[in-house]
Every structure is written in structure tokens, then in C-alpha cells.
Amino acid sequence: MPINTIAPTTDCIIIFDTDEQRYLFISPAIINILGITAAQLLSNNSLWFDMISETQRGGIETAVASLDINESVELNYLINTPQNTTRAIIDKKNLVIDEATNHKVLVSTISVQTQPTAGNATEDSLFSDLFYKNANPVWIVDKQTLCFLKVNHAATVHYGYTEDEFLLLTLSDIRPPEEIGSLKTYLSENENFEISADDFNRAGIWKHSSKSGQIIYADVNWFGIKYKGRNCILSIATDVTAKLQYQDEARRREQFLNSLIDSQTNFLIRIDIKGRFSFVNKQFLKTFGYNATELIGQHFAITTIPQELHLCEEAFVNCVSNPGKIVKLLHKKPDVWGGLHDTDWEFISITNDSGQVCEVQGIGQDITAKLKIEREIKEAAEKLDAFIESITDSFFIIDNEWRFVKVNSAFEKMTNTPREEMLGNVLWDVYPEIMDSGFGRAYYEMIEKRESVKFTEYFEPIDRWLSTSAYPSAEGITIYVKDISDERRAQEEAHWTKTSLEALINNTHDHIWSVDREMRYVYMNDAYIRETTHLTGVEPIAGAHSYLHKGYSEEIHNEWVAYYSRALLGEQYTIINESIDRQTKTPLYFEVSFNPIYTQQGDIIGVGCFARDITRRLKIEQELIDQNERLRNIASLSSHEIRRPVASMMGLISIMDKENFFNPENEQIIQHLFTVSAEIDDxxxxxxxxTFTSHG
Known part of the structure; x- marks a missing residue:
């Protein structure tokens, strides 16, 4: 079979994912080179390889399999097309990594070695293969007018014009307005369009516009020909819109991936099979102070402290020996400034097409701050545990299933229940008595409302009054319990004492009251209120200034300010105060004592006053004084007035004749005795x- 001398004039681009064994892109020009459609190749991956000459297949297969990443090879071989045509192929292959999927991708650029015939080619020989059967748009335009003279079927399909419509257009008409200037510039630079048999002229990629206005990116190749005796240009426009879109998308994916890698706060490194760095991301370089040239090609030991080098080597060997296995590593890495960083890594091996490990990839992060926080949290937790254990208040935590998760020793002691019997068990199972108690109701209310509660209740099983504070959280409930039994009893005793004292104070006739430093009433017993109201006609009010009480004159106000002031300065003293009964207008006398009131720190905060009505006592005392005066008068009378007649009587009796009572002298003596007796009677x-006559 002869080699075809009229071959396609454009390259065919084919992109093949070697990991998934599928085509990602096939240029439509494939039919012009291989004689098959893209759909045929997509349905049968081996169709292309089967078309290669059997004597060349082995060498081509070996050459492709030995390609390294980013390595290219140019292959020359013969193919047999389904149309029984033998063609000499130039196949440029490049193996790359698709950054979006991390797959290996084989990019092939295929062209035919033979050149098209130029000059005065006959229409039949030219159009039979190159023109009519070409899957790409092909047209002939007049060199002078740039009018279309002939178009193939592919052109009408791609651009939406009929053949007749095309023949009414020029090259400018199939371009968007913004491209007209570029076209004119190109045409002026290539105005000769010389007919040459050497090669096609590549015009590059142009933006065309279809009849519907859709933009088509076309890779245009041309050469000068003679057509119907006129100087013309034959152009082949390969639609590369999909290719450019794919390249643009791949470029965006690559940019995105690079941006993603560079923006990572994690470290990303790759190490080849010999332990040398092949890639490090910016975060790694930034954290440890290196630049890429200092690390790429260097052994990983350069970033490892000697004490932990064996850990890194063991992880590397483990990773290489176990493809697909994730190997974890925690170790310290030094930076160039002398600092040490705790790092956490996950390594996994990367294999080539034959399954052999070619690299090790590691993703890591600086956990120095994390470990510091964890240590601080642990220390704080330990301190909290120690604090919880040291407090005298009972403390426990239950989860959302009402199970004890933490109990302190005070709660153990109060309930007389070992924490082993509580931890992990449900609150209601350990203490079923509280289900229907105020405790149970409060807990359920707190869970329902998600609000903290505080309550005090007597817990009969342990004979204790308990003050409970419960705080809900997402994990459960934290409860503080304080045994206030002694405090409760003290309060009850204080209440009883206070009640008794108030009853005693209010049942006494003495007046008791107190004022603060501003001389405002703080406390008044009933007797004081009654007496003050009786004397002034106005009831005193707690909180009011005592010295401004209505019913007293300004003189009396000033007098009481002076009394209170002395006591507020620390003097304790007693006075006798006189008041006038508002109804009887008689004087009343009160004995008033002023006593400073001190705080525990020794500060005076007020004055306590006690007053007793001593009017009757003073009256009795006056009566006693009067009586004593009378007694003194009696004594005086007794000593002066009685003594003389008594002495006379005693003298008369002594001279009386006691032996002869009828002695005439006795009669005279008896007469004198009667006289003296009358004096004594007076x-x-x-x-x-x-004695019985009052003088006051």
C-alpha cells in the first residue's frame, strides 16, 4: 500500500489519563490523521495502538513506559488507517501530573510527515482528501478581496452558514468586531502570501464568530495556492475552543491547587526514594526559616535533630515498605533560629504505574502551641480537681443520662456513699428517694428550661438541710451542695432568740430605740412609739431623722442632737430628761442612757438608747426625803422638848415616899407629876x- 501523499495539515492533540486509562481530550483532527473519529477511539482505547505497524509497537511501548514526569519524547512510526492508507506519523508525547487529580496524564501531539502539494494543484487531487474529507473547516479565499471562494462541509457545520451564504462573506465577516484590527495588521504583515511548497504558514489562534454569534477559537494554518487561475489562500481552521477551555480549566485548577497548597497552615513535603526533599510548601519554609533551594535535593536529616533522627528514619522505612499505609510520626524539628517545634506528621508512599514506591508524601502541622495549651489545660484540670477535692462543699457532675461522672470527697462524706458506687450509675438509682422530692423536680425543671436553679430542702435519708445550686451545660449538670444543717439550726435558734427578744423588748415599759450616724431612727420598740406619740401627738417613723420629729421645739431638737453627738464620739452616759405630759400638763421624768453601737472592726455606726419613766420613783424619793425631814423634826422634839419634862418627872418620882404612900408630901409631888404629864402630852x-402632817 502506498504512503498517502495528501495528508492532514494540522496537529491532533490527544490527552490520556494513564491512572484511569481513559481519554480526557481528543482533537477533532484525529480523523484526518488516523482516519478514525474521536468517538471510535473513546470506545476502544487500544484502537490507536493496533493501527501502528507491528514491527514498531514494542519499541513505542517501551519508550512510553520509560517516560518520567515532565519528560518528553518524539516518536516516528507508520500506521495503517481503516481506509487502507499507510501514513508516516510524528508523535510528540509528554508525561505530566494533573494537579487537580494528581493523576499522570500523557499528552500526545500527532502530525503527518508528508507535506501537501502547493502551486498549481488540480482541484480533484487537492479537494479529494485535503478539502472535502477534512473534519476541520477548510476554505479558499481570494488574496485580493478576502472573499470566500469555496468552503467545505465542516466549515458550514461549525459556523452555521450555508455554502451560498459563505460565498457572500469575507474573512472579516466571521470575526467579532474587536478582532478586525488584528486581522488587518496580520494581513498587512503577510501581504505577499507567496505560494510555497515548503510548508504551511501558521497564523496562530484566532477568535471567530459563528452565524449565531457564538465565539469559536480557531487554530489557523494557511498556504498560498492557485485556484481557478487566481492567487488564493487555502486555510484550515482547527476548532481549539474545547482545548483552550480545558487548558484554561487546567490552568485554573493548577492555580487553585497551588494557591491552596501555599495557603495551607499545614506542612506539605515530598521525599524521593533516597530520602531527599523533592517538594516543600511555603508554610514549611516559613515556619522553619528555609528557602526552597536550601532543601530541595537535600536529605531529610537536615531538618531533624540528631536525638530523633532514628524516629524519622524508621517512619520513612515503614512508609516505603508498606505502600498505601499511613505512617504517623510525632517529633521535634529545629528552625534556623535555634528554636524547636513539636510536629505531628502523616506519611504515605506514592507509587508509579508499575506499583513501585517512587516518593513519600508527608502532611504535618506545628503542634507546639497546641501541646502547650493541652499542658495548660491539663494543669488547670489538675488544679481544678485538687480544688474540688479540697472544698468543703459537696460537688458532683452528672451527664445528660443522669449518670455520675465526677464526685468529690466532701459529697462522699456527706452521703456516706463511696464514689465507686456512684460513678457511672444513674442518680435516681443511687438515690431513688429524690425522684419525687424538691431535688428531682428542680433538676427536671432545669433540664427543661436550660437555666440554673438554686433551692434549699431537707433531705430525710441523711437528716440534713442542703443548699443546692445546679448549673446546666451541653454535657450535663454541675451541682454544688452545701450542708447547712448547723446553719439552719442556728438560724432557727437566732429567729427564736430574736422573736423572744423582740417580745421581751416590746413587752417592757422601758423605751428602747436606736439611731444611725445620721441620727435617723433604726429601731423603736412599742413602748417608745407609744410614749413619743403620746407626748408629741405624732408617731415616729423608722428612717426619719429623730431630732426633727414633729412635736418638739427647736430647743429640744438641738438638745437631742447634742446627746446623740456625744455618744457618736464614743461616750457612754446617762441623763435625766424632763418632759411635760401633753394632756395633764404635769412633768414627767425619764432616765435616758446613751450607748455607742460598734462594728466588729471597732467603728461606731449608731447609738442605742434606753429610757425609763422615773417620775414615780422621783416622787417616792421626794416623799422619803420629806419623811426623813419629819423624823429629824421628831428626833429634835424628842431630844429637846420631852427630855425636860421627863427629867422633871424622874426627879419627882425619885423624891416620892414610896414606903408611906399616904405621906402628905406625896400628894404635892403627884400634883407636880400631873403638871409634867400634861407637858409630855403636849x-x-x-x-x-x-409626823402625819405633809409639808410638800
Whole structure:
């Protein structure tokens, strides 16, 4: 079979994913080179390889299999097309990594070695293969007018014009307005369009516009020909819109991936099979102070402290020996400034097409701050545990299933229940008595409302009054319990004492009241209120200034300010105060004591006053004074007035004749005795009158 001399004039681009064994892109020009369609090749991956000459297949297969990443090879071989045509192929292959999928991708650029015939080619020989059967748009335009003279079927299909419509257009008409200037510039630079048999002229990629206005990116190749005796240009426009879109998408994916890698706060490194760095991302370089040229090609030991080099080597060997296995590593890495960083890594091996490990990839992060925080959290937790254990208040935590998760020793002691019997068990199972108690109701209310609660209740099983504070959280409930039994009893006793004292104070006739430093009433017993109201006609009010009480004159106000002031300065003293009964207008006398009130720190905060009505006592004392005066008068009378007649009586009796009672002298003596007795009777009457007669 002869080699075809009229071959396609454009390259065919084919992109093949070697990992998934599928085609990602096939240029439509494939039919012009291989004689098959893209759909045929997509349905049969081996169709292309089967078309290669059997004597060349082995060498081509070996050459492709030995390609390294980013390595290219140019292959020359013969193919047999389904149309029984033998063609000499130039196949440029390049193996790359698709950054979006990390797959290996084989990019092939295929062209035919033979050149088209130029000059005065006959229409039949030219159009039979190159023109009519070409899958790409092909047209002939007049060199002078740039009018279309002939178009193939592919052109009408791609651009939407009929053949007749095309023949009414020029090259400018199939371009968007913004491209007209570029076209004119190109045409002026290539105005000769010389007919040459040497090669096609590549015009590059142009933006065309279809009849519907859709933009088509076309890779245009041309050469000068003679057509119907006129100087013309034959152009082949390969639609590369999909290719450019794919390249643009691949470029965006690559940019995105690079941006993603560079923006990572994690470290990303790759190490080849010999332990040398082949890639490090920016975060790694930034953290440890290197630049890429210092690390790429260097052994990983350069970034490892000697004490932990064996850990890194063991992880590397483990990773290489176990493809697909994730190997974890925690170790310290030094930076160039002398600092040490705790790092956490995950390594996994990367294999080539034959399954052999070619690299090790590692993703890591600086956990120095994390470990510091964890240590601080642990220390804080330990301190909290120690604090919880040291507090005298009972403390426990239950989860959302009402199970004990933490109990302190105070709660153990209060309930007389070992924590082993509580931890992990449900609160209601350990203490079923509280299900229907105030405790149970409060807990359920707190869970329902998700609000903290505080309550005090007597817990009969342990004979204790408990003050409970419960705080809900997402994990459960934290409860503080304080045994206030002694405090409760003290409160009850204080209440009883206070009640008794108030009853005692209010049942006494003495007046008791107190004022603060501003001399405002703080406390008044009933007796004081009644007496003050009786004397002034106005009831005193707690909180009001005592010295401004209505019913007293300004003189009395000033007098009481002076009394209070002395006590507020620390003096304790007693006065006798006189008041006038508002109804009887008689004087009333009160004994008032002023006593400073001190705080525990020794500061005076007020004055306590006690007043007793001593009017009756003073009256009795005056009566006693009067009585004593009378007694003194009686004594005086007794000593002066009675003594003389009594002495006379005693003298008369002593001279009386006691042996002869009828002695005439006795009669005279008896007459004198009667006289003296009358004197004594007068004195006695005077004494009696002095004794029972009031003088005041």
C-alpha cells in the first residue's frame, strides 16, 4: 500500500489519563490523521495502538513506559488507517501530573510527515482528501478581496452558514468586531502570501464568530495556492475552543491547587526514594526559616535533630515498605533560629504505574502551641480537681443520662456513699428517694428550661438541710451542695432568740430605740412609739431623722442632737430628761442612757438608747426625803422638848415616899407629876402632828 501523499495539515492533540486509562481530550483532527473519529477511539482505547505497524509497537511501548514526569519524547512510526492508507506519523508525547487529580496524564501531539502539494494543484487531487474529507473547516479565499471562494462541509457545520451564504462573506465577516484590527495588521504583515511548497504558514489562534454569534477559537494554518487561475489562500481552521477551555480549566485548577497548597497552615513535603526533599510548601519554609533551594535535593536529616533522627528514619522505612499505609510520626524539628517545634506528621508512599514506591508524601502541622495549651489545660484540670477535692462543699457532675461522672470527697462524706458506687450509675438509682422530692423536680425543671436553679430542702435519708445550686451545660449538670444543717439550726435558734427578744423588748415599759450616724431612727420598740406619740401627738417613723420629729421645739431638737453627738464620739452616759405630759400638763421624768453601737472592726455606726419613766420613783424619793425631814423634826422634839419634862418627872418620882404612900408630901409631888404629864402630852401631840402632817 502506498504512503498517502495528501495528508492532514494540522496537529491532533490527544490527552490520556494513564491512572484511569481513559481519554480526557481528543482533537477533532484525529480523523484526518488516523482516519478514525474521536468517538471510535473513546470506545476502544487500544484502537490507536493496533493501527501502528507491528514491527514498531514494542519499541513505542517501551519508550512510553520509560517516560518520567515532565519528560518528553518524539516518536516516528507508520500506521495503517481503516481506509487502507499507510501514513508516516510524528508523535510528540509528554508525561505530566494533573494537579487537580494528581493523576499522570500523557499528552500526545500527532502530525503527518508528508507535506501537501502547493502551486498549481488540480482541484480533484487537492479537494479529494485535503478539502472535502477534512473534519476541520477548510476554505479558499481570494488574496485580493478576502472573499470566500469555496468552503467545505465542516466549515458550514461549525459556523452555521450555508455554502451560498459563505460565498457572500469575507474573512472579516466571521470575526467579532474587536478582532478586525488584528486581522488587518496580520494581513498587512503577510501581504505577499507567496505560494510555497515548503510548508504551511501558521497564523496562530484566532477568535471567530459563528452565524449565531457564538465565539469559536480557531487554530489557523494557511498556504498560498492557485485556484481557478487566481492567487488564493487555502486555510484550515482547527476548532481549539474545547482545548483552550480545558487548558484554561487546567490552568485554573493548577492555580487553585497551588494557591491552596501555599495557603495551607499545614506542612506539605515530598521525599524521593533516597530520602531527599523533592517538594516543600511555603508554610514549611516559613515556619522553619528555609528557602526552597536550601532543601530541595537535600536529605531529610537536615531538618531533624540528631536525638530523633532514628524516629524519622524508621517512619520513612515503614512508609516505603508498606505502600498505601499511613505512617504517623510525632517529633521535634529545629528552625534556623535555634528554636524547636513539636510536629505531628502523616506519611504515605506514592507509587508509579508499575506499583513501585517512587516518593513519600508527608502532611504535618506545628503542634507546639497546641501541646502547650493541652499542658495548660491539663494543669488547670489538675488544679481544678485538687480544688474540688479540697472544698468543703459537696460537688458532683452528672451527664445528660443522669449518670455520675465526677464526685468529690466532701459529697462522699456527706452521703456516706463511696464514689465507686456512684460513678457511672444513674442518680435516681443511687438515690431513688429524690425522684419525687424538691431535688428531682428542680433538676427536671432545669433540664427543661436550660437555666440554673438554686433551692434549699431537707433531705430525710441523711437528716440534713442542703443548699443546692445546679448549673446546666451541653454535657450535663454541675451541682454544688452545701450542708447547712448547723446553719439552719442556728438560724432557727437566732429567729427564736430574736422573736423572744423582740417580745421581751416590746413587752417592757422601758423605751428602747436606736439611731444611725445620721441620727435617723433604726429601731423603736412599742413602748417608745407609744410614749413619743403620746407626748408629741405624732408617731415616729423608722428612717426619719429623730431630732426633727414633729412635736418638739427647736430647743429640744438641738438638745437631742447634742446627746446623740456625744455618744457618736464614743461616750457612754446617762441623763435625766424632763418632759411635760401633753394632756395633764404635769412633768414627767425619764432616765435616758446613751450607748455607742460598734462594728466588729471597732467603728461606731449608731447609738442605742434606753429610757425609763422615773417620775414615780422621783416622787417616792421626794416623799422619803420629806419623811426623813419629819423624823429629824421628831428626833429634835424628842431630844429637846420631852427630855425636860421627863427629867422633871424622874426627879419627882425619885423624891416620892414610896414606903408611906399616904405621906402628905406625896400628894404635892403627884400634883407636880400631873403638871409634867400634861407637858409630855403636849409634846407627844406636837410630835404626832409633825409626823402625819405633809409639808410638800
Amino acid at each position: 409634846v407627844i401631840r406636837l410630835i404626832v402632828d409633825s
